[in-house]
Amino acid sequence: MVQLTEELVARSNNPVKCKKGEDVPRYLRRITHLYFANRNIDCVVRQNEYQMGRHGGTASAALPRFQDGLSACHSLSVVYLYDNRLRKLPRFSFASQLTHLYRQNNQLYRMENLANLHNLTKLYLGGNFISVVEDLNGLKYLQELHVENQHLAPGEKLLFEPRSLQAVAANASVMVQMSLCVVNVSGNRLDNLVDLACLEKLNHCITTNNLLHNVKDLAAVLACWPLLCRLDLVGNPLCQQAKFKDEIITATSKLGLLDGKEIKTTTREFLLNWKAHKEARKKGKHCSKFMLTTAVPAKQIDISSLTWPKIPGRTVPLQKSLSTPKPSFV
Numbered sequence: 001m002v003q004l005t006e007e008l009v010a011r012s013n014n015p016v017k018c019k020k021g022e023d024v025p026r027y028l029r030r031i032t033h034l035y036f037a038n039r040n041i042d043c044v045v046r047q048n049e050y051q052m053g054r055h056g057g058t059a060s061a062a063l064p065r066f067q068d069g070l071s072a073c074h075s076l077s078v079v080y081l082y083d084n085r086l087r088k089l090p091r092f093s094f095a096s097q098l099t100h101l102y103r104q105n106n107q108l109y110r111m112e113n114l115a116n117l118h119n120l121t122k123l124y125l126g127g128n129f130i131s132v133v134e135d136l137n138g139l140k141y142l143q144e145l146h147v148e149n150q151h152l153a154p155g156e157k158l159l160f161e162p163r164s165l166q167a168v169a170a171n172a173s174v175m176v177q178m179s180l181c182v183v184n185v186s187g188n189r190l191d192n193l194v195d196l197a198c199l200e201k202l203n204h205c206i207t208t209n210n211l212l213h214n215v216k217d218l219a220a221v222l223a224c225w226p227l228l229c230r231l232d233l234v235g236n237p238l239c240q241q242a243k244f245k246d247e248i249i250t251a252t253s254k255l256g257l258l259d260g261k262e263i264k265t266t267t268r269e270f271l272l273n274w275k276a277h278k279e280a281r282k283k284g285k286h287c288s289k290f291m292l293t294t295a296v297p298a299k300q301i302d303i304s305s306l307t308w309p310k311i312p313g314r315t316v317p318l319q320k321s322l323s324t325p326k327p328s329f330v
Helices: 006-011 024-030 047-054 162-174 215-222 244-251 265-294
Strands: 002-004 033-035 041-044 078-080 100-102 122-124 144-146 182-184 204-206 230-232
Touching: 002 006, 006 024, 215 244, 244 265
Parallel strands: 002 041, 033 078, 078 100, 100 122, 122 144, 144 182, 182 204, 204 230
Antiparallel strands: none
């Protein structure tokens, strides 16, 4: 078991070296990047708990209560804690300049302690045990969210808290340059992306190895993302359907890469023209059918009451009397 403490940070092989004669608190305040990936860390010890362990179970009264062991690192902007055994997200409220947080492949079960990270732009939480995407309300500058390949219970899929996504979407509408534009939800048994439709500024969606099967439902969601430039769908059931790419290309206006392959302008124009042609033919057939079913029938004339004109010496019908009569010899 490895505990992440200020002392461990001070002794780590950090590119920022402690200057000669510099005390540890001042050195920690200068650190901007924290490199503790793949260190078998399972917890971040609170400062008072760590001091109690060192001084025989008594904590100094001068120490603040329930303060994280990294609270002296005020200048942190990037934290690498992936490939560890953390079960809980420690608080980083003291790091007001934190922009990048890497927590992939840990043992996290909840998204918590994120609300105070107001300047966070990239959040990496893939390969954990998270079942609900939540606690994003305070992340008004979030640009990338990676929650791929969660270890979910059998039959479950990744869920999204509506209020969190709507808060992120609302922030995006106010600050166009600082909006959630990249989402990675691969490998989470998702059968639709309706919950993500509110992210109108999205330009890259990674949703490989899910359970997406309905192309029309996906196209309806894609229509809500007018800025979408890249889409990754490899490993979904809909990829086995014929011409599924045609539906996706015609449903988007700026999509440039689909499953890593470039969509050429000529291809898009051809598919759009072909779609318009089919819709016009379908509309024409519908109009013809409508005219046939609603046309006024021709007026029927009853000829049963009509009488043929009487010609002396003849009893043949009128139409035969119009022909030239043959001469008769007596």
